[in-house]
Amino acid sequence: MSYTLGIDIGTYETKGVLVDHDGRVVAQAARGHKMLVPQAGWAEHQPEEDWWGDFVFVCRAILEESGVAAAQIKAVACSAIGPCMLPVDSSGTPLMNGVLYGVDGRAVAEVRELTNRIGAETIIARCGNALTSQSVGPKILWLKRHRPEIYANTAHILTSTSFLVQRLTGEVVIDHYTAANFSPLYDVATQSWVDDLADDILPLDKLPRLLWSDEIAGHITAAASEETGLAVGTPVTAGTIDAAAEAFSVGVDQPGDMMMMYGSTIFIILCAANPVSDPRIWYAPWLFAGEHASMAGLATSGTLTHWFRDHMARDLDAAEAFPALAEEAASSPPGANGLLLLPYFSGERTPIHDVNAKGALFGLNLTHTRGDMYRALIEGIAYGTRHVTDTFAELGQKPTRLLAVGGGTKNRLWLQATSDITGIDQVVCDKTIGASYGDAFMAALAIGAVSRGDIAQWNPVSEFIEARPDAAYEENFALFRRLYEQTRDIAAALT
Template identity: 80%
Template sequence: MAYTLGIDIGTYETKGVLVDETGTVHGQAARGHQMLVPRPGWAEHRPEEDWWGDFAHVSQTLVKDSGIDPADIKAVACSAIGPCMLPVDATGTPLMNGVLYGVDGRAEAEVNELTDRIGEDTIIARCGNALTSQSVGPKILWLKQHRPEIYAETAHILTSTSFLVQRLTGEVVIDHYTAANFSPLYDVTTQSWTDDLADDILPLTKLPRLLWSNEIAGHITPAAAAETGLAAGTPVTAGTIDAAAEALSVGVDHPGDMMMMYGSTIFIILRTQTRAADPRIWYAPWLFEGEHASMAGLATSGTLTHWFRDQVARDLDVAEAFPILAEEAAGSPPGANGLLMLPYFSGERTPIHDINAKGAVFGLNLTHTRGDIYRALIEGIAHGTRHVTDTFAELGQSPTRLLAVGGGTKNALWLQATSDITGIDQIVCKKTVGASYGDAFLAALAVGVVERNDIANWNPAQHTVPASPRAEYDTAHTLFRRLYEQTKDIAQELG
């Protein structure tokens, strides 16, 4: 039997899975970590402890607990939160904490500077995406302007997955899907690095070598084998961002397939026939050469439910809090007794791209309960999600099939509210392991153990959450959109 290993580094937890060639899971392991917020609008991870330390721990645990001979593990693939920005020196040693994806908005000034200088239309035409807090290029420019001593020592700029692959193999690589987030340094028309648009951000020699996600980046070194319990010489793929691996895990493989990932954030990937260019959404080449995808993401989703539990439900035991809160929210009617919540607790990504957007609960009176507020929170995330799906519809990119995945799929209230508010049925697959399962499939694909269509057998559909559209939700969505528009100037002044 041939086995493959997949490990994913999430915002708050690392998960790994050991899978055989039929998709049967032979081991799972996890390890938690924290997202650091050193100041408002910033978000970081410690690369040694949270990325490589977690990977090594989870890998060792899987090999030890499964009893599987490491020599029988035919390939390894990893994914991680992204796109991140990590400067490393010539030895591959991190020079600072990893700067996280769009939830980190420290480079707002650099986003504006580059957009003004290059022009948004040019950036979208060449890079496929407007510059936002999700873009890595402005964060590299921030590094140059605000941490010149670190910039001067930088040999390479890595992202989270690149860092793991470099530790495993010694190779400095990045997959095209991730690289497309390095705007304005990646040209989607040629699928290569470019300094045509801004030659003062970083020498291109300091960017990783480009690969497709199903290509082998290198092989596990003896040093990495000693730390991970894996066999030296085991092939390692280029890997990708966690959301793409999660999409693969539930069978997003054909144009019209959409994944909705319920995690720390809501992240959406839609496989498309051709490249879409619109500043409200993101574009990237898909994991495989010649294919396309459009993406969108909220800034806070699962993170917001954790905030609510920790700040508003301190009387509840942590292990029991979410089921109790869901029960309380279920006692509140659709519309949460007239409450609206803007879920912009870390600004917002798509489709408004407003780092200064603020969270808000509107409509409170003395009759409202904690259950009403928690329901309004869930519905606020769902309204933010509808704003995205409505944007896709305006671009002629409505999904033909929507597959839901992630830890939030265990929250029936959240799933149903999302179906009802967006008006889209959601399919939940049998396995909700997530990105690490997609990594294991990608590893198997890279070494020829499986074919692409085998994912339907690995992870078949289990049930559907049908949409039951409600007039009150349509009204609430209109008010939700108006509430943001009528308060964004105040949010901007609050800073």
């Protein structure tokens, strides 16, 4: 028997899976960690502990649980949250905490300055994306200005996946899908690093070597073998961002396929026949040469349900809280008895790109219950999601198939409300393990053990969620849009 290993570092948890050549799960392991918020608007991880430490723990746990010999693992692939910004020295040692993706808004001034200096239209034309809190380039410039001593000692800027691959193989690489988020340092037409748009951010030789996700980056070193238990010489792929691996895990592979990832954030990926550049969404080359993807993401989704549980449902046992809250919310009708929630508790990413946006629960009166509020929370996330899917439709990118993935698919209220509010049916595949399963499939693909179409056999569709439109949702979605517009200036003034 031969096996492949996939490990994914998420915002709050690391998951790993060992899979045989037919896609059967042999062993799984997970380990939790925290997102650090050292000050409002910042978001960080500790790379040695949260990324590498978790990888080693999960890897060894899987080897122990499965009893599989390391030599039988024929390839490894990893993914992680992204895009992140991590400066390392010449030995690959992190010089600070990893700065997370779009939930970290520390580089607002640099985003504004670079946009004004280069020009928004030029950035879109060359980079495929507007500069936002998701962009790594402005965060590197922030590092140069605010942590000059760290910048001076930086040998490479890595992202989370790059850091893992470097620890495993000694190779400093990054996949094109992730690299496209390093605007304005990546040109989507030439698919290469560039510095002609802003030559004061970073010398290009400090950026990783570019690869496609199905390419082998290197092989397990003796040092990595000693820590992880993996066999020396085992191939390791270039990896990618967790959302892309999650999409791949359920067969998002053809133009028109869309993934809706229900996680700590909502993340959407649409495989597209051609590149589409619009400041409201993101573009990147897909995981393979010559293919394209359009993306979008909310800043706060599953994280918001945890916030509500921790602060509004302390009387409930943590393990049973979500089913209990869903039951309470089920007694509230569509529209949550006149409550509206803006889910912008960490600002917002697509399509409004407003780091100053604030969360709000509007319309409260003395008759409202916790069930009404929890339903309003779920509906608020779904309204934010509809704002994104409507934007895709305006750009001529309606999905032909929508595949729901992630831990949030267990929240039936959330899943059904999203279909009802967006008007889009969803399918759920048999295995909802997520990105780590997509990593295991990518590892098998990289060594020629499977073809891309085999994912349909590895992970067949098991459930269909049919949209059930409701007039209350249509009315409240219009009010949701107005509520943000009419409170935007107040929210900005509160910062």
